[in-house]
C-alpha cells in the first residue's frame with residue numbers, strides 16, 4: 001500500500017473488462033494501489049497483457065459481446081483466486097453513429113452486443129459465483145447518454161439507458177444474496193475513445209473542458225474513484241444506484257440562456273400585489 005492509498009480493496013478479487021485503456025486502465029491502477037487482486041480482460045491482448053504484467057495481475061483475452069468468453073473470464077478469476085468479489089463491466093465502444101433514419105440494423109445489434117449484452121453476461125456470471133459466498137459487488141459503465149437524450153449516438157444512448165435499467169432490475173433480485181449492483185455514468189472523459197472521436201489528446205482535453213460546467217476536463221482517474229467508492233465498504237448500503245460523474249452537465253441550467261434570469265438583480269416577475277411578493 002503506498003502513502004496515498006488506504007487499502008480499501010485489500011485482498012479483494014476484482015475482474016475488470018476493457019482494462020487495457022481509458023477508464024478500465026485507470027480503475028485497474030487505482031484498485032491495484034488499494035490492494036486488490038486483479039484480473040484484467042480485454043479484446044486488446046497486447047495492451048491488456050502489458051498492463052497486467054506491470055501490475056502483477058493476470059490477463060485474459062475476452063470479447064465481452066460473447067457470453068462464453070465473459071463466463072470464461074469469470075471462471076478464470078475464480079480458479080485463480082478462489083472467488084470473485086467485484087466485477088466491473090467497463091468495456092465499450094462508440095458503436096453505430098449517424099442518423100436514426102440511416103442506422104443499419106447490423107451496426108445497431110453489434111453496438112447493443114458490446115455495450116448491453118456484455119453487461120447482462122457480466123452480471124449473470126459474476127452473480128452465479130458471488131451467490132455462493134453471499135457477497136459481491138457488480139459495477140457497470142453507463143454514461144450521461146444513459147440519463148438524457150441527445151448526448152450520444154442513438155444505439156449508444158439506448159444501450160446506456162438499458163444498462164441503468166438492468167442495474168436496477170438485477171440489484172432488486174440479487175440483494176437477497178448480499179450482492180450489490182450499481183452503475184457509474186460518466187460525462188465526457190479524456191480517454192482514447194474520446195481522443196479517437198476528437199482527433200487527438202489535446203483536442204479531447206479541449207473538448208472535455210468546453211463541455212464541463214466546472215471548467216476543467218473530466219479524467220479517467222476520477223471515474224475510477226467513483227468505481228472505488230461503489231466497490232468499497234463505504235458504499236455497503238448503496239445498491240441499484242447510478243452515480244453520475246459529469247461536472248454537473250445533466251443537472252442542466254448551465255447553457256448560456258439560463259443565466260439571462262439568474263444574473264439579474266433580485267426581483268419578482270409577475271402580477272404585482274400577490275401574496276408576499278412585491
Ligand SMILES: NC(=O)c1ccc[n+]([C@@H]2O[C@H](COP(=O)([O-])OP(=O)(O)OC[C@H]3O[C@@H](n4cnc5c(N)ncnc54)[C@H](O)[C@@H]3O)[C@@H](O)[C@H]2O)c1
Nearest residue numbers: 018020021022023043063064091092143188189191192193
Ligand atoms: N470516455 C468517455 O467520455 C465515456 C463517457 C461515458 C461512458 N464511457 C464508457 O466507459 C467505458 C470505457 O470507455 P473508455 O472511454 O475508457 O474507452 P477506451 O476506448 O479508452 O477503452 C475501452 C476498452 O474496451 C476494450 N473493448 C472494446 N470492445 C471490447 C470487446 N468487445 N470486448 C472486450 N474489450 C473490448 C478496448 O479494447 C479498450 O481497451 C465504456 O463502456 C464507455 O462507453 C466513456
